Amino acid sequence: MSDSSNPKLTISPDRLEKQIADYKPLFTKSEALIEANRCLNCYDAPCISACPTGIDIPAFIKKIATGNILGSAKVIFEANMLGYSTGRVCPVEDLCVGACVYNDLNYSPIQIGRLQRYATEKALEKEVSTGKKLFPRNSKKSEKKVGLIGAGPASLACAAYLALDGVEAVIFEKDGLPGGLNTKAVAPYKFHTEDSINEANWILQHGVELKTGVEIGKDISLEQLIDEYDAV
Ligand code: SF4
Known part of the structure; x- marks a missing residue:
């Protein structure tokens, strides 16, 4: 499992969405x-x-x-x-x-x-x-490495379960922030971008590695990814 510590992701604290109540x-x-x-x-x-x-x-x-x-x-x-x-x-x-x-x-x-x-x-x-984790990080390391394309909800959830099973999970995201639709496209009366980023930070702390600003097919080829990882 990757031991990389992702820097904690943050967004501007004074976003207009904060004026919109739940x-x-x-x-x-x-x-x-x-x-x-x-x-x-x-x-x-x-x-x-x-x-x-x-x-x-x-x-x-x-x-x-x-x-x-x-x-x-x-x-x-x-x-x-x-x-x-x-x-x-x-x-x-x-x-x-x-x-x-x-x-x-x-x-x-x-x-x-x-x-x-x-x-x-x-x-x-x-x-x-x-400071007590609901799901403590898995100390057993698997030899397996899985690459996930895009840091939307499906990838985040999948990566978290892999990490909890001791598998190295690396997410490649072309944008600067994870969360996909939850971060970019939910009406703020339901869910704020900040909530989505907090949730993504929580997922990452289970041992998931996130690489932002990496576009598959441009910065790294799919073939390279398939070569380097046990599953994509
Ligand atoms: S159907 Fe409604 S009442 Fe029945 S278990 Fe589900 S939530 Fe409870």
Whole structure:
């Protein structure tokens, strides 16, 4: 696994997007507990089948309801390392929330995205304040090396899982910042660029190497990449 330490990525602190408030702000602790306790913990839960990343939604909600925020965040991240941003940018009304059984009962569906945001945001805050990692870096090194093209959400998540398995994961990004659409193309009432960069920094700290300003086919050829890496 690469031991390179990526410099912490930052953006200008006075961006105009900061003036745009969240459309769905972070739940307070009481709001999260009340909402989590409404979940029926359905057997064969339709919300899971509707989630493209297959997060065990009733399991993470139950952990919020019992005050186990770190456990809840782990359930989310084990299925989806980008669980923080997806909790905020996914069209949940068409996915998990749209599939919640409460819709058929003419009750308000469980606010799954907001609960997901609550668990992941609180867990990441705790990681910063205690220095205790949710997913400690893997000390076992594999001989394998994987190159990933583009630092969008799919590459970031894939690289994080590889790094956690001890595989050297190197991302090549032609722009100056990682995050792809999350960084450049989400409406700021949902998610700020700063949040995307913070999430990317969190991913990189698991042992992922990021090379920015490198365009495949221009700065390095695909053939060279295929030659140098076990998988691309
Ligand atoms: S369908 Fe709704 S009530 Fe059932 S487990 Fe999923 S979120 Fe909870």
